[in-house]
Amino acid sequence: MDAKEVKTHVTNIEKAVKEKLPPTVLIDILNSLRTGVTATEQLLRDTKVGMAVNKLRMNSDRSVSDLAKEIVAKWKRDVHTKTKPSGSSSHDGKKERMVTVSPSRTPPKPSGKRPADLATRSRKTDNVNWQCTGEATRDNCLGIIYDALALGCDASSDALLSLAKSIESITFTNYKKTDAAYKRRMQVLFLNLKSKDNNLRNRVVSGEITPARLSTMESSEMASAQRRQADEKLMEENMRTAMMAKSEKSISDQLTCGKCGQKKVSYTQAQTRSADEPMTTFCTCEICSHRWKFS
Ligand SMILES: [Zn+2]
Structure with missing residues (x-):
């Protein structure tokens, strides 16, 4: 079955648990998951079916919990037999290695500003010379990237300006002109760097994500890098618990x-x-x- 169908089953499981429907309802759902799903890590994660079934291992009805255990064990085997040479994680690793424009990983010097000032920090308050590309559109884009990086950030203005310059210049090189696509991309970078939730700014400022790496990131990847990391860890942990439950x-x-x-x-x-x-x-x-x- 496809991911969408799996998700429907997950919703039905949640509903059955919440509304305390008879165990036969859960058993029906589990049976179709057991025969219909060949697990991959991505499927388990994206549909949250891994977690949903994992929870049922502790269901008070014995047939439900046994079936859930059996399925988790089977999925664990599915995931394991599909090991890695061309897996996504090694692909990411390769990408990272090809990017050799690596400024030092040591965090840039602190700005020496008071916390209250950091909250309103921008190219204006820092009084930096951001109009330096020779083209108004590019300057404006560089400026908003600076603002996104600077807001709430404690790195020196020199470090931030040089980062903003790299980010703008790589993007401009990719699009070759300041057309609508270039502007849209700068806007996406601005929004994602500025967002408090995703921690992207910190990772860029610290050098963990280089401007070159950033230039190849999809916006979904930027927005969810943090959250996905947490989800992956959780899934791994749950899988481990599922495997170990009996012996440990x-x-x-x-x-x-x-x-x-x-x-x-x-x-x-x-x-x-x-x-x-x-x-x-x-x-x-x-x-x-x-x-x-x-x-
Ligand atoms: Zn007792």
Whole structure:
């Protein structure tokens, strides 16, 4: 089945869990996922089906949890058999290596400005000479890139101006003239660099992303670089937990079963929602099989 269909199943799983529909509903969905999906990391991540099914491993209904475990194990195998030579991560690595315009990775000198001034920092407050390309359109684009880099940033104005110059000049070289496509690209760079959410500016200012690398990035890549990194880590972690759950299940004598009062409780932990929320601990009483969770 395609990603869209998988996503529909994910939505149905969430609905079934939320509305406490009978286990048969989940079992139906899981069965069609089991036969219909050959897992890739990308599919699991993009559709969030990996996380959805992973959560069901702890479902209170035994048939649901067993089926979910079976599927997670199968997907783990799917992902593993598709290992890497032409995988996307090595491709990215190659791109990175080809970019040899590497200014030092040491962060640029601080500006010496007060935090309050950083919040309104721009080419005007820094009084930099941004009109230096000899062409008004290019100057304006260089100027807005400077503004995007400078806002809230504590690097020296020399460092920021030189970065803005590199970014504009590479873009101009790519488009060869200041046409609509060039302007659109500069606008995209401006918006993404300025955005507080994606941390792109910090990565560019620190030298982690070079102007050359930046010039080849899709806007989706710029916007989500941060978030995707977190998602990937979470997926990996969940996959690992799924694999290890059986053998690495720990038994604690610190936890007390709420049903029978015994202190023989096994538990596993997983990140069930997003990467920046606390882990959830799933407990099973070894004596009476009562299950619960907390985070
Ligand atoms: Zn118990």
